[in-house]
Amino acid sequence: MKTIDLTLKIWRQKNNDALGGFETYLLRDISTDMSFLEMLDVLNEQLTAEGKIPVAFDHDCREGICGSCGAMVNGIAHGPVKLNNLCQLHMRAFNSGDTLVIEPFRSRAFPIRKDLMVDRSALDRIIQAGGYVSVNTGGGVDGNAIPISSETAELAMDSAACVGCGACVASCPNDAAMLFTGAKITQLGLLPQGQPERKERARAMVTQMDKEGFGFCSNERECQAQCPKGISIRSIARMNRDFFRGSLFGE
Amino acid sequence: MIHNFDTVIVGSGGAGLYAALEASARSKTAVLSKLYPIRSHTGAAQGGISAALGNVEEDSAQWHAFDTVKGGDYLVDQQAAMILTEEAIQAVYDLENRGLPFNRTPEGRIDQRRFGGHTRNFGEGPVRRACYAADRTGHMILQTLYQQCIKNEVSFFDEFQVVDVIIEDGSCRGVVVVELATGEMHIFAAKAVLFATGGFGRIFKITSNAYANTGDGPAVCARRGIPLEDMEFYQFHPTGIMGLGILISEAVRGEGGILRNRDGERFMERYSPTLLDLAPRDIVARSILTEVRAGQGIRGDRRIDDYVHLDATHLGKEVLDAKLPDISGFCRTYLGIDPIDAPIPVLPTAHYAMGGIPTDVHGRVVIDREGTIIDGLYAAGECACVSVHGANRLGTNSLLDLIVFGRRAGQHIAEYVKDAPAPRPVADADEFARAWIDRLLDGADGPHGGAITDEMQVTMMEKVGIYRNKADMSVAVDQIQELRSRYQTVRVQDTGSRFNTDLLELIELGNLLDLSLVTAVSALHREESRGAHSREDFPERDDDTWLKHTLAYLEGDEVRLDYKAVDTSIWEPKPRTY
Ligand SMILES: Cc1cc2nc3c(=O)[nH]c(=O)nc-3n(C[C@H](O)[C@H](O)[C@H](O)COP(=O)(O)OP(=O)(O)OC[C@H]3O[C@@H](n4cnc5c(N)ncnc54)[C@H](O)[C@@H]3O)c2cc1C
Ligand code: FES
Numbered sequence: 001m002k003t004i005d006l007t008l009k010i011w012r013q014k015n016n017d018a019l020g021g022f023e024t025y026l027l028r029d030i031s032t033d034m035s036f037l038e039m040l041d042v043l044n045e046q047l048t049a050e051g052k053i054p055v056a057f058d059h060d061c062r063e064g065i066c067g068s069c070g071a072m073v074n075g076i077a078h079g080p081v082k083l084n085n086l087c088q089l090h091m092r093a094f095n096s097g098d099t100l101v102i103e104p105f106r107s108r109a110f111p112i113r114k115d116l117m118v119d120r121s122a123l124d125r126i127i128q129a130g131g132y133v134s135v136n137t138g139g140g141v142d143g144n145a146i147p148i149s150s151e152t153a154e155l156a157m158d159s160a161a162c163v164g165c166g167a168c169v170a171s172c173p174n175d176a177a178m179l180f181t182g183a184k185i186t187q188l189g190l191l192p193q194g195q196p197e198r199k200e201r202a203r204a205m206v207t208q209m210d211k212e213g214f215g216f217c218s219n220e221r222e223c224q225a226q227c228p229k230g231i232s233i234r235s236i237a238r239m240n241r242d243f244f245r246g247s248l249f250g251e
Numbered sequence: 252m253i254h255n256f257d258t259v260i261v262g263s264g265g266a267g268l269y270a271a272l273e274a275s276a277r278s279k280t281a282v283l284s285k286l287y288p289i290r291s292h293t294g295a296a297q298g299g300i301s302a303a304l305g306n307v308e309e310d311s312a313q314w315h316a317f318d319t320v321k322g323g324d325y326l327v328d329q330q331a332a333m334i335l336t337e338e339a340i341q342a343v344y345d346l347e348n349r350g351l352p353f354n355r356t357p358e359g360r361i362d363q364r365r366f367g368g369h370t371r372n373f374g375e376g377p378v379r380r381a382c383y384a385a386d387r388t389g390h391m392i393l394q395t396l397y398q399q400c401i402k403n404e405v406s407f408f409d410e411f412q413v414v415d416v417i418i419e420d421g422s423c424r425g426v427v428v429v430e431l432a433t434g435e436m437h438i439f440a441a442k443a444v445l446f447a448t449g450g451f452g453r454i455f456k457i458t459s460n461a462y463a464n465t466g467d468g469p470a471v472c473a474r475r476g477i478p479l480e481d482m483e484f485y486q487f488h489p490t491g492i493m494g495l496g497i498l499i500s501e502a503v504r505g506e507g508g509i510l511r512n513r514d515g516e517r518f519m520e521r522y523s524p525t526l527l528d529l530a531p532r533d534i535v536a537r538s539i540l541t542e543v544r545a546g547q548g549i550r551g552d553r554r555i556d557d558y559v560h561l562d563a564t565h566l567g568k569e570v571l572d573a574k575l576p577d578i579s580g581f582c583r584t585y586l587g588i589d590p591i592d593a594p595i596p597v598l599p600t601a602h603y604a605m606g607g608i609p610t611d612v613h614g615r616v617v618i619d620r621e622g623t624i625i626d627g628l629y630a631a632g633e634c635a636c637v638s639v640h641g642a643n644r645l646g647t648n649s650l651l652d653l654i655v656f657g658r659r660a661g662q663h664i665a666e667y668v669k670d671a672p673a674p675r676p677v678a679d680a681d682e683f684a685r686a687w688i689d690r691l692l693d694g695a696d697g698p699h700g701g702a703i704t705d706e707m708q709v710t711m712m713e714k715v716g717i718y719r720n721k722a723d724m725s726v727a728v729d730q731i732q733e734l735r736s737r738y739q740t741v742r743v744q745d746t747g748s749r750f751n752t753d754l755l756e757l758i759e760l761g762n763l764l765d766l767s768l769v770t771a772v773s774a775l776h777r778e779e780s781r782g783a784h785s786r787e788d789f790p791e792r793d794d795d796t797w798l799k800h801t802l803a804y805l806e807g808d809e810v811r812l813d814y815k816a817v818d819t820s821i822w823e824p825k826p827r828t829y
Binding site: 014015045048051052053054056059060061062063064065066067068083084088090092113114117120121124127128131132133134147148149150153154156157160161163164187188191193194 | 356359384409581587
């Protein structure tokens with residue numbers, strides 16, 4: 001088993017009102033088979049043993065599904081490996097002697113709650129603005145199976161893969177949440193069930209996005225590069241199309 | 252702070268959200284969840300949701316119900332199983348209408364695939380019954396239901412952790428809750444409360460369950476005199492990634508993946524000649540462990556953490572990329588291997604609780620063998636026990652359970668609250684919770700919870716795991732009791748009030764310890780082998796004595812056991828062979 005020694009510079013902040021700052025910690029003999037979060041667990045055990053307060057970070061499934069985890073590692077959302085959530089990053093990506101700067105996802109729309117935890121409820125509010133299909137269900141059985149081509153279903157599925165981690169926002173120089181919103185709009189906009197409200201949906205969700213203080217896309221493509229689910233910026237184009245149609249002909 | 256609602260749903264996984272969706276159509280509904288809704292563990296379900304649509308080959312709800320009963324080793328309540336499988340079909344169509352992107356056949360219909368234990372014509376051979384959205388079925392269900400709840404203007408209270416339930420004069424009056432952001436304690440007064448808090452895999456060392464799966468609902472109920480049903484039946488999924496417990500979905504075997512021992516032998520041919528690698532989970536998990544114990548694991552050292560291979564190399568890149576993209580990704584990420592080139596090292600991992608809070612088919616909580624009900628108290632999803640999974644759940648039947656019984660509970664609640672008395676806030680309802688939390692936070696010197704968690708998980712894994720016997724389990728009960736008394740001295744390091752995740756984790760540990768005790772005691776007393784409960788000292792199923800559900804009452808430090816009848820009104824119990 002290979003082990004490495006690391007210097008961690010971690011952002012510590014008691015709560016959103018408090019001042020934050022970096023603290024430096026040394027960790028020895030970290031196995032390269034460990035995941036990044038397991039490495040933080042080790043640090044927290046060490047801190048607890050010393051009677052200090054452990055570093056707060058979000059996590060739950062630890063298998064890249066729930067979208068809870070996330071941090072900037074040396075300035076990159078979810079760290080240096082592509083198509084990974086932070087919980088899937090492994091220490092084999094680092095070398096002994098490395099210094100890792102670990103910070104929360106930063107954005108005007110994501111207030112810091114504690115240490116590495118941020119409040120991403122702005123993303124939920126974008127969904128609340130219209131990210132759903134209004135239908136009546138429970139009718140006759142067979143007529144309900146709407147035929148959908150497998151290609152369309154797959155495209156919809158690719159956008160629906162978004163776990164709402166917020167890496168797209170954190171890596172965008174403008175703080176935009178376009179990839180997130182685009183993915184949600186694309187998923188529903190591609191399916192026949194989502195057609196009736198398509199334009200109104202885009203208009204409402206984009207408006208909410210602005211209200212939350214997210215910025216605008218200037219085509220930097222950082223979001224696509226850092227998205228753990230590989231969602232393509234084509235979904236932003238689809239959103240823009242629906243949005244412009246919605247604002248021209250909507251309401 | 253005191254809040255008033257008609258309906259309070261605790262938990263925002265598939266079960267909670269479906270119930271909320273139905274209840275909110277006709278009542279003022281709040282959903283309390285310790286996680287953000289879309290982060291609930293339902294999102295982890297990869298394989299699919301079963302329904303006898305008959306889209307790709309002939310199928311029927313009756314066959315599905317039979318498989319469910321047989322898979323559950325006849326401990327399933329059979330009328331409930333019929334409801335599950337008959338309502339499955341409409342449930343899937345409803346989900347698709349609401350925008351869920353299922354995989355499609357070339358003709359554009361919902362595609363279906365094979366899953367363990369699902370057969371055609373009462374056991375003749377495997378049938379394609381699982382509807383799926385790549386390997387992200389649960390994620391899609393969660394997103395779809397969340398969107399629909401928002402449309403219905405459900406009030407969401409995210410990161411609110413329920414720590415107690417208020418029951419007075421045989422009816423439920425609300426819940427006591429801690430808000431993570433502020434540390435403040437809230438009382439939610441309600442006419443109806445539904446628990447949908449999911450599983451409790453965290454009582455075991457190696458598990459596919461997320462950190463939040465700590466069984467809060469069952470533990471809270473148990474401390475208020477409600478029995479827990481069939482807790483000794485805990486499913487180990489045969490294929491967790493070695494060392495981590497992260498799941499490799501059964502879909503890999505559904506698509507043709509094969510289990511092999513160190514000689515490369517397809518050993519399931521010996522244990523289950525008909526269904527082979529797709530035999531029910533308890534059988535496959537035991538087969539793997541039997542191989543490992545016989546020195547046929549890949550290392551061959553007979554240790555409990557030795558493993559076998561899941562071989563998917565022959566499936567081809569196309570199948571893996573199109574149908575199992577996440578799984579390929581998992582292997583590359585966690586193991587640094589590609590399933591196209593190399594077999595996946597797997598071993599069984601603690602996965603699913605068949606037992607839980609006893610309910611009837613409307614989700615109402617029943618508290619004894621006579622079927623007495625607590626007015627206004629409901630449960631659904633993994634934390635509940637209807638019982639449709641009996642001694643062993645079939646793959647893809649859990650998502651189905653959430654949808655069917657989540658919906659039924661929601662509908663019943665909507666009716667019930669119409670005439671139910673207005674919620675009355677109860678004075679001092681939060682007394683018990685306050686005392687508990689004050690102690691944890693009083694700043695006194697005390698050990699941290701970490702060591703207790705670890706010891707509990709190891710004890711449960713080794714002594715109340717896949718193979719069980721009296722000697723081991725008696726030791727386990729004593730050890731858990733000892734850990735429970737040590738728990739009385741633990742303290743939180745961080746005594747702040749805002750985002751005190753440390754505090755909430757310690758509360759969860761208290762829940763896990765109580766559930767470990769109930770599980771171990773229930774298992775110790777069931778002297779037979781049935782489904783997931785496999786006794787080395789009682790290797791046979793014993794219908795004469797044990798064809799009955801366990802009801803375990805946690806009374807202080809004691810567990811009192813009672814039993815109730817199983818509904819076998821459709822199919823006579825038969826030996827279970829595959
Ligand atoms: C890796 C994996 C793969 C699976 N694959 C499949 C599959 O393919 N098919 C299938 O049918 N089943 C599958 N299962 C099983 C199935 O996913 C679960 O049984 C099911 O999702 C549980 O849903 P639930 O709604 O009961 O609970 P969950 O989705 O676990 O949700 C529980 C909710 O309760 C909340 N909660 C918990 N405690 C509290 C508290 N104290 N206060 C407030 N809120 C609380 C949580 O925040 C959460 O919202 C899988 C399970 C796992 C682990
Ligand atoms: S912890 Fe769930 S995605 Fe990382």
